[in-house]
Amino acid sequence: MTDTSLRIVIAEDAAIMRDGLTQTLTRRGHDVVAAVADAEALRRAVEEHQPDVAIVDVRMPPTHTDEGLRAAQAIRSDHPGVGVLVFSQYIETQSAAELLAAAPGGVGYLLKDRVADVSDFIDAITRVARGGTVLDPEVVRQLLTASRRGDTLAALTPREREVLSLIAQGRSNAAIAGTLFISPKVVEKHVANIFDKLGLAPDDNDNRRVIAAVRYLES
Amino acid sequence: MNTYAWMVLAKVKAWTRDHPWQADGLLAVVLFGFSVPQVVAGQTGPAARSVFLAVTFLVAATVVPRRRYPVAAFTAAAVIGAAQIAFGVQTGGAGPVFALQPTNADLAIVVLLYTLAAYRPRPVSLAGLAVCLFGSVVAIARWSPAHTAHPAGALFGAAAGLGGVTLTAWVLGDSVAYRYRRAYYASLEERAARLEAAERARVLQEQRARAVDESAARLRRIERDLHDGAQVRLAALAMTLGEIKENLEQAGDDRTLALAGAAHQNAKDTLAELRDLARGIHPPVLDRGLGPALGILAGTSAIPVGLTVAVTERPSPAIEAMAYFCAAELLANATKHSGAGRVTIGLREQDSGLVMSVADDGSGGARLVPGGGLAGLRERVQTVDGRLEVDSPAGGPTTVTIELPRHA
Numbered sequence: 007m008t009d010t011s012l013r014i015v016i017a018e019d020a021a022i023m024r025d026g027l028t029q030t031l032t033r034r035g036h037d038v039v040a041a042v043a044d045a046e047a048l049r050r051a052v053e054e055h056q057p058d059v060a061i062v063d064v065r066m067p068p069t070h071t072d073e074g075l076r077a078a079q080a081i082r083s084d085h086p087g088v089g090v091l092v093f094s095q096y097i098e099t100q101s102a103a104e105l106l107a108a109a110p111g112g113v114g115y116l117l118k119d120r121v122a123d124v125s126d127f128i129d130a131i132t133r134v135a136r137g138g139t140v141l142d143p144e145v146v147r148q149l150l151t152a153s154r155r156g157d158t159l160a161a162l163t164p165r166e167r168e169v170l171s172l173i174a175q176g177r178s179n180a181a182i183a184g185t186l187f188i189s190p191k192v193v194e195k196h197v198a199n200i201f202d203k204l205g206l207a208p209d210d211n212d213n214r215r216v217i218a219a220v221r222y223l224e225s
Numbered sequence: 226m227n228t229y230a231w232m233v234l235a236k237v238k239a240w241t242r243d244h245p246w247q248a249d250g251l252l253a254v255v256l257f258g259f260s261v262p263q264v265v266a267g268q269t270g271p272a273a274r275s276v277f278l279a280v281t282f283l284v285a286a287t288v289v290p291r292r293r294y295p296v297a298a299f300t301a302a303a304v305i306g307a308a309q310i311a312f313g314v315q316t317g318g319a320g321p322v323f324a325l326q327p328t329n330a331d332l333a334i335v336v337l338l339y340t341l342a343a344y345r346p347r348p349v350s351l352a353g354l355a356v357c358l359f360g361s362v363v364a365i366a367r368w369s370p371a372h373t374a375h376p377a378g379a380l381f382g383a384a385a386g387l388g389g390v391t392l393t394a395w396v397l398g399d400s401v402a403y404r405y406r407r408a409y410y411a412s413l414e415e416r417a418a419r420l421e422a423a424e425r426a427r428v429l430q431e432q433r434a435r436a437v438d439e440s441a442a443r444l445r446r447i448e449r450d451l452h453d454g455a456q457v458r459l460a461a462l463a464m465t466l467g468e469i470k471e472n473l474e475q476a477g478d479d480r481t482l483a484l485a486g487a488a489h490q491n492a493k494d495t496l497a498e499l500r501d502l503a504r505g506i507h508p509p510v511l512d513r514g515l516g517p518a519l520g521i522l523a524g525t526s527a528i529p530v531g532l533t534v535a536v537t538e539r540p541s542p543a544i545e546a547m548a549y550f551c552a553a554e555l556l557a558n559a560t561k562h563s564g565a566g567r568v569t570i571g572l573r574e575q576d577s578g579l580v581m582s583v584a585d586d587g588s589g590g591a592r593l594v595p596g597g598g599l600a601g602l603r604e605r606v607q608t609v610d611g612r613l614e615v616d617s618p619a620g621g622p623t624t625v626t627i628e629l630p631r632h633a
Contacts (some may be wrong), residue, residue, distance in 0.1 A: 030468060065452065
């Protein structure tokens with residue numbers, strides 16, 4: 007998938023998932039430098055190994071609530087070079103938005119189910135490791151549904167809504183073009199239209215674009 | 226008697242009940258008053274008369290403390306009565322002690338026997354009755370020589386008179402006591418029943434609270450078991466199937482690839498279903514508190530939700546879950562039926578409980594119909610003694626107010 011091998015730390019309290027992820031990532035040529043079961047061990051592992059990316063389960067001991075989310079935010083502020091991909095059994099739009107607001111770039115929030123599509127999942131890890139932003143499609147769908155900007159969003163064409171959704175997920179123009187089977191030129195036009203209709207300043211930086219889109223949907 | 230007379234009688238009765246000392250004092254005065262002519266009629270000097278008056282007064286006065294000290298009062302009267310029988314009656318040789326002649330005031334003994342029967346246990350009042358009857362027999366025996374003309378008739382008359390009066394007093398007193406006792410026992414029984422009912426209610430309430438808490442805890446455990454068990458295994462399985470699928474894509478075995486693809490899709494669909502199921506059992510965000518949970522509910526709502534949470538101390542998990550599910554259902558109702566443009570959810574503390582209001586600016590007309598969603602919510606809330614009120618005039622707006630205790 008990727009040419010470069012990533013150095014990865016995994017924090018997941020369920021052994022079967024921890025081992026499964028380790029094996030899968032190793033088979034794909036990545037280097038899992040540590041696989042731990044709780045937030046404290048994660049903190050130490052990140053400090054010690056300075057990985058490219060940490061994959062963090064939201065619910066971990068001791069309270070099984072949002073240890074992973076807190077740990078992810080701490081890693082982003084203490085080790086800006088380490089990307090963090092948080093994955094959760096459930097989608098919590100608020101947590102995703104919080105994560106995104108705290109650390110533009112180098113973060114991701116995915117539903118745990120996404121590991122099933124191995125290549126996509128590894129692609130997401132790679133993007134986060136490279137400083138990109140990844141947001142689960144389900145989070146984006148909920149953001150679009152719950153957005154108070156219903157009237158403005160209604161002004162978008164169906165294709166523009168699709169593009170907006172992909173922007174919010176953290177996709178680059180090239181990736182959007184590939185997903186929708188359209189040319190990069192057409193994507194650029196759609197993006198310009200969307201930002202114009204929503205009254206957002208156009209931005210070529212993918213991360214800032216994601217944040218602008220999410221902030222817009224959230225507010 | 227006419228009604229007016231009854232009324233006066235009832236008033237007098239009430240007054241004597243409320244003023245026992247004054248009433249008995251009056252009785253003593255009356256007894257003494259009826260005796261004074263007898264004392265005055267006696268042929269004797271002023272000094273002896275004074276003593277006679279004093280004794281008579283003493284006899285009459287025994288009725289004053291009768292309610293407080295029935296036995297002592299009776300004993301005092303009986304002792305004086307015995308002295309009168311012993312020394313106040315003219316017998317063959319010696320003349321009577323003038324001051325100890327019986328008078329009308331001796332009716333005090335009858336009154337006191339009645340009092341004894343009414344206020345003291347039966348053995349005591351029976352002893353009093355025995356003393357009175359014995360005294361009557363002795364008195365009649367000592368008096369009898371004075372009635373020589375028709376001894377048998379006089380004896381019979383005296384016996385019937387004294388015995389009758391004594392017995393009547395005792396029977397009257399005893400029947401009053403019986404009524405008192407019956408009323409007392411009835412009140413005791415009623416009190417016992419009330420205490421028992423209160424105790425039962427308390428025990429039931431405790432059991433219910435335990436059951437509610439346990440079931441909430443069990444649901445939370447089931448969700449966690451699903452999360453740590455089946456969901457993780459299924460995700461790992463889906464991941465493996467995903468890898469198999471990708472490997473087969475490279476191998477070019479289309480038939481096996483189709484099978485693996487179907488299995489992979491199945492695993493992913495099952496994961497999604499399992500997640501919905503687990504979230505329906507116990508939304509994990511509730512573990513962080515009602516505020517964050519409602520926040521997520523508001524954040525994922527299709528219509529804008531204004532949320533105000535003013536709760537300092539977390540209620541029990543069962544109550545939090547109940548409030549959350551109520552809010553979720555009311556929000557879903559508002560989205561589906563009301564055509565509202567905005568929903569407001571407010572959660573605040575009130576006295577020892579919580580008040581949650583869910584209001585929308587929709588078309589109104591929401592009704593509590595048996596078997597309906599709102600009625601179901603109300604039933605659920607009532608299992609913990611909560612309340613649910615619906616205010617939804619036609620044309621809107623709709624406000625549903627739910628009151629919940631902090632603990633089941």
